Amino acid sequence: MSRIAILDEATIGQIAAGEVIERPASLVKELLENSLDAGARRIEVVCEEGGCRRVSVVDDGCGMEREDAVLALQPHATSKIRTARDLSRVRTLGFRGEALASIASVSSVELVTRLRGAESGARLTARAGRITDLEEVGAPEGTAVTVRDLFLNAPVRRRYLRSPTTEFGYISDCVGQYVIAHPEVALRLVHGGETALHHPGSGERLDAVVSVFGAEAARQVLPVAAPGETCAVEGFVSRPGFTRGTRAWQWFYANGRPVRSRALAHAVERAYHTLVPAGRFPVALLLFTLDSALVDVNVHPAKSEVRFLSEGDLHRFTERAVRQALQGVDLTTHLGAPPAPSAGAPLPEAADASGTPAPAAALPLSWEASAAGSRAPGLPEARAQIHDTYILAEGPQGLFIIDQHTAHERSLFEQLMSGCATDLLRPMPLTVPFVLSLTSREANAARGNLEALRSLGFALDPFGRDAFLVRSVPAALGGGGCETALRDTIEELLQEQAPQTLDARREKVAALLACRSAVKAGDRLTLQEMQAIVRGLYEFQSRFTCQHGRPTVILLSREELEKRFHRS
Numbered sequence: 001m002s003r004i005a006i007l008d009e010a011t012i013g014q015i016a017a018g019e020v021i022e023r024p025a026s027l028v029k030e031l032l033e034n035s036l037d038a039g040a041r042r043i044e045v046v047c048e049e050g051g052c053r054r055v056s057v058v059d060d061g062c063g064m065e066r067e068d069a070v071l072a073l074q075p076h077a078t079s080k081i082r083t084a085r086d087l088s089r090v091r092t093l094g095f096r097g098e099a100l101a102s103i104a105s106v107s108s109v110e111l112v113t114r115l116r117g118a119e120s121g122a123r124l125t126a127r128a129g130r131i132t133d134l135e136e137v138g139a140p141e142g143t144a145v146t147v148r149d150l151f152l153n154a155p156v157r158r159r160y161l162r163s164p165t166t167e168f169g170y171i172s173d174c175v176g177q178y179v180i181a182h183p184e185v186a187l188r189l190v191h192g193g194e195t196a197l198h199h200p201g202s203g204e205r206l207d208a209v210v211s212v213f214g215a216e217a218a219r220q221v222l223p224v225a226a227p228g229e230t231c232a233v234e235g236f237v238s239r240p241g242f243t244r245g246t247r248a249w250q251w252f253y254a255n256g257r258p259v260r261s262r263a264l265a266h267a268v269e270r271a272y273h274t275l276v277p278a279g280r281f282p283v284a285l286l287l288f289t290l291d292s293a294l295v296d297v298n299v300h301p302a303k304s305e306v307r308f309l310s311e312g313d314l315h316r317f318t319e320r321a322v323r324q325a326l327q328g329v330d331l332t333t334h335l336g337a338p339p340a341p342s343a344g345a346p347l348p349e350a351a352d353a354s355g356t357p358a359p360a361a362a363l364p365l366s367w368e369a370s371a372a373g374s375r376a377p378g379l380p381e382a383r384a385q386i387h388d389t390y391i392l393a394e395g396p397q398g399l400f401i402i403d404q405h406t407a408h409e410r411s412l413f414e415q416l417m418s419g420c421a422t423d424l425l426r427p428m429p430l431t432v433p434f435v436l437s438l439t440s441r442e443a444n445a446a447r448g449n450l451e452a453l454r455s456l457g458f459a460l461d462p463f464g465r466d467a468f469l470v471r472s473v474p475a476a477l478g479g480g481g482c483e484t485a486l487r488d489t490i491e492e493l494l495q496e497q498a499p500q501t502l503d504a505r506r507e508k509v510a511a512l513l514a515c516r517s518a519v520k521a522g523d524r525l526t527l528q529e530m531q532a533i534v535r536g537l538y539e540f541q542s543r544f545t546c547q548h549g550r551p552t553v554i555l556l557s558r559e560e561l562e563k564r565f566h567r568s
């Protein structure tokens with residue numbers, strides 16, 4: 001007897017449904033996509049018990065005629081493509097013709113629809129893949145689909161559903177994603193009789209951010225806009241001070257379709273490199289418009305993953321676009337209310353918007369040299385030091401509270417990286433070169449990084465098997481503690497995740513040097529020294545956090561002070 005059999009229709013349907021319909025949120029996703037494809041301007045999503053009991057999606061879209069409504073529930077029935085050739089240029093969210101069929105095969109469905117301009121509508125019910133009733137009814141223009149008894153014939157699936165609260169969380173994320181993508185559509189999400197999300201459909205994407213994430217988040221985001229012929233991106237990213245513990249608020253879209261992408265998440269991470277602490281994630285809502293030849297949407301049954309044909313280019317493009325959004329904006333952490341989202345004017349006399357630091361004198365080793373220099377207008381002026389740790393500086397915007405160590409560290413780091421700290425990196429020849437003996441592993445690491453070390457002012461010559469003669473150290477170290485600094489540096493290079501490229505290694509070494517050479521918390525400073533730190537910090541765009549992502553400056557704005565003292 002043959003062991004292979006062709007499966008019956010119902011089984012095929014259930015298997016296919018397994019790929020598309022994972023949980024109640026999948027219903028919401030597919031139904032919402034259909035409503036958007038139907039040109040709806042107003043959509044209401046109603047669910048009960050996290051969607052496990054009921055999900056309804058009601059729209060005012062184009063509707064269907066009776067015959068189409070019957071066809072819509074069949075597998076591979078779609079109005080959106082005709083042949084495989086159309087796949088490469090689909091503009092609609094749906095195209096597989098499987099969603100309604102999949103939903104119907106694992107639940108009870110009621111579909112009420114009236115074609116725009118038609119006399120009457122149709123009402124159709126189906127259960128476990130079979131149409132149970134079809135009648136003519138009066139109905140508003142548009143379509144209403146109600147799904148009940150999800151997984152009625154798939155008890156295992158049913159058991160895997162999480163609590164209603166968890167399931168509703170997925171639903172609300174899903175609805176939020178489409179609100180961000182379609183700010184022009186009025187959308188309401190109701191759960192257990194209560195409105196959980198309401199977006200009026202103003203068409204403004206920032207309003208959509210308010211509807212989905214709240215007013216505070218909307219104040220904390222910066223617009224991203226990078227137009228282009230084959231690839232463009234728009235959306236928002238958050239100020240570095242506003243982060244989350246997970247990537248849950250990073251949403252990416254390819255041609256209007258929410259997609260998951262590690263590559264894009266990584267590009268965002270790169271753009272925020274050194275701006276946010278490890279383990280914190282900025283908000284990123286990035287909508288890409290791509291030439292349809294550059295993206296394959298047909299690689300995932302739920303269409304939640306796509307393949308980008310030149311991922312490397314897209315990665316670079318994204319990193320650049322996000323960096324641009326962060327540039328030229330005052331990212332100072334505020335005490336009290338931060339400024340309105342777009343009002344982040346750069347501080348006067350900060351580096352210009354191109355991000356190139358002014359070629360001003362590097363933060364000096366001899367403080368006097370620079371502090372004596374002319375004081376740029378608008379540059380905060382150091383007034384006092386408290387706890388031997390914080391500098392209080394006054395600027396036109398208000399009171400700046402500056403962490404002396406992180407601030408100094410940051411500006412040293414920037415100077416080292418931008419190469420304008422020639423003074424700091426000037427190799428300082430040692431009058432008495434010393435021998436550095438290492439373990440063979442360390443020696444290996446050192447040998448592989450001689451160039452990176454040299455570009456930072458350490459000149460090492462091989463000296464016997466696992467030893468080096470150190471002839472010079474960077475002037476930044478001022479001779480003191482240079483052996484420890486060098487050992488630390490080499491140890492750093494030995495770490496398992498040691499960076500591979502020369503640039504990345506230089507960055508590591510520079511970070512270490514900056515940290516070592518910067519003034520410490522607890523160091524008492526003169527006003528001149530404080531002013532030199534303020535000045536050094538304000539020459540760089542990324543002055544708002546140290547390279548570990550901790551804030552360097554906190555601003556208590558004049559407005560905030562006035563508000564607190566009831567002066568306004």
Ligand code: ADP
Pocket residue numbers: 030034035037038059061062063064072073077078079080093094095096097098099100101142143
């Ligand atoms: P797809 O969206 O991939 O075409 P679906 O199974 O989701 O497949 O829907 C099948 C067809 O039913 C769609 O192509 C569309 O013509 C029609 N349809 C589904 N939902 C709606 C709706 N809300 N309004 C109008 N037409 C709809």
Ligand code: MG
Pocket residue numbers: 030033034093094095097099100
């Ligand atoms: Mg669809």
